[in-house]
Amino acid sequence: MNEIMSKYKKPLFSGLLMGLAVVALVLMLGDLKGVIRVFAGFNLRYLPLILMLAPLNYIFRYLKWNYYLKLAGLSPEAKMNRLIFISGLSMTVTPGKVGELLKCYLLKEHMEAPLSATSSIVMAERLSDAVAMVILASFGTLAYTYGGYILLATSGILATAILFFQCDYLFRYFERLLGKRGFLQGCASFLLEFQQNAKRLFTLSSLFFAVGIGVISWGFEGLVIFLAVRAFGGEISVLGSVFVVSFSSLLGALSFLPGGLGVAEGSIMALLVLTGLGREMAAATTLVTRFSTLWLGVGIGIVGLYLTQKELFKHF
Numbered sequence: 001m002n003e004i005m006s007k008y009k010k011p012l013f014s015g016l017l018m019g020l021a022v023v024a025l026v027l028m029l030g031d032l033k034g035v036i037r038v039f040a041g042f043n044l045r046y047l048p049l050i051l052m053l054a055p056l057n058y059i060f061r062y063l064k065w066n067y068y069l070k071l072a073g074l075s076p077e078a079k080m081n082r083l084i085f086i087s088g089l090s091m092t093v094t095p096g097k098v099g100e101l102l103k104c105y106l107l108k109e110h111m112e113a114p115l116s117a118t119s120s121i122v123m124a125e126r127l128s129d130a131v132a133m134v135i136l137a138s139f140g141t142l143a144y145t146y147g148g149y150i151l152l153a154t155s156g157i158l159a160t161a162i163l164f165f166q167c168d169y170l171f172r173y174f175e176r177l178l179g180k181r182g183f184l185q186g187c188a189s190f191l192l193e194f195q196q197n198a199k200r201l202f203t204l205s206s207l208f209f210a211v212g213i214g215v216i217s218w219g220f221e222g223l224v225i226f227l228a229v230r231a232f233g234g235e236i237s238v239l240g241s242v243f244v245v246s247f248s249s250l251l252g253a254l255s256f257l258p259g260g261l262g263v264a265e266g267s268i269m270a271l272l273v274l275t276g277l278g279r280e281m282a283a284a285t286t287l288v289t290r291f292s293t294l295w296l297g298v299g300i301g302i303v304g305l306y307l308t309q310k311e312l313f314k315h316f
Contacts, residue, residue: 015093015258019295022261023287026269030283038232038284046231053220053227054292058089058300060217064128064210068121071200080110083308088122090301092294093259100125102305109312116193124201124210130253131158131207132214136222136246139239154250162207165198221245221293225272228288232281236272244271245289259294 027035065085069076076084088103104118134155164170171192200206222242229236248267252260265286272282 015261015298018258018261019093022265025262026265026283026286029269030280030286034278034280035283035287038280041233042284043231043233046227050224050227050231050288050292051296053224054296055300056220057217057293058086058297060213060220061085061125061129064125064213064217065121067206067209067213068124068201071206072117072121072197074107074111074113074117076107076111076113080308080311083304083311084110086304087301087308089297090305092298092301093261106308106312114193116190117197120194120197120201124198126253127158127161128207128210129214129218130154130250131211132218133246133250133253134158135211135215136218136242137250139242154254162202165195165202168195168199171195218246218249221249224289224292225268225285228285228292229272229277229281231288232284234277234281234285236275236277240275244268244275245293247271249293259298264294265290 062082062085066081069081084103084106087106088100091100091102094100100122101119103122104113104115107113107118108115201210219242222245223238224241225244226236226238226241229241245268248264248271249260251267252264255263257263268286268289269282272285273279277285
C-alpha cells in the first residue's frame, strides 16, 4: 500500500497545489467581490444535475474500458476492475494524464496483466477521447468560429498517431534496430507487443465504438457550462457550452500540464467572455465547471485508490 502511495502521491500533491493556485488566479481575474456576488445568486436547483453529469461520463468511459479489456483478452475480477478504473481518476491532475498508467500497475498487481497490453489500453482511451472531443468541438463551431485551425491541426495529429500504430514494418524495424543492442532487447520486445495490442484496439469497428462512447460521455460534461450559466441567471446555447468544454479540454490536454491546469481554466473563461458573459459570471462558471469535470473526479478517484489498496493488500 505504501509503495503505491509513495510512487504517485508527489504528482498528485503537486497537482492539488497547482489547482489551488489556479483557483486563486481565476478569482482575481474575475474580481473576487464580483464573483462572490454571482455565487450568492446561484440557483441550487441546478446543483444535483451539474454534479450528476461528470459521473455519467465516468460510467460510459467504464464501458469503453471494459470493451478494451475484452479486446486485449483480459478478464479482471469485476469488483477489482471497477475499483481500478475509479482509481485512475485520481491521476487526472498528472501531466498529460500519464498518471493513469497507475491502472496498469494495479492490474499487474491484481492479475499479472502484461504492461504492454494495459498501457496500450490507457493510450487508446486517451486517443479515442481526444477524437471525441474534436468532434464535439467541431459541432460547436457551427455556432462559434473560434479555434478552427487548432481543431484541424489536432485532428491531423490524432489521425497520424492512430495510423502510426498500423505500420507493422516500422515497428519491426525499430525492434531489429534496438535488438542489436543487447541491453535494449527487452525494450524492443515491449515496443512490438505494445504496437500489436494497440493495432487491435484501433480497428475501424473498435474506433467507431470507442469514439461513439466518447462523444456521448464527454457530451455530458459539455452540458455542465450550460447548466451552470443558467444557475447563475445567464444564457448560453447548448452548442456553445459543448464547444467551450471540449475545446478547452483539448487545449489543456495539448499543454501536457497536470490536468491542463491554467490552460483549461483560462480558455474556458476567455471563451465565455467572448460569448457575451460578464467577467464575474465567466469566472464563477469556470470554477463550477472545473470542480464538476475535474476535481470531483479526482476526489472520487482518491477514494477508489484507497479502497483498491485495501483489497489488494488485505491478505498481507
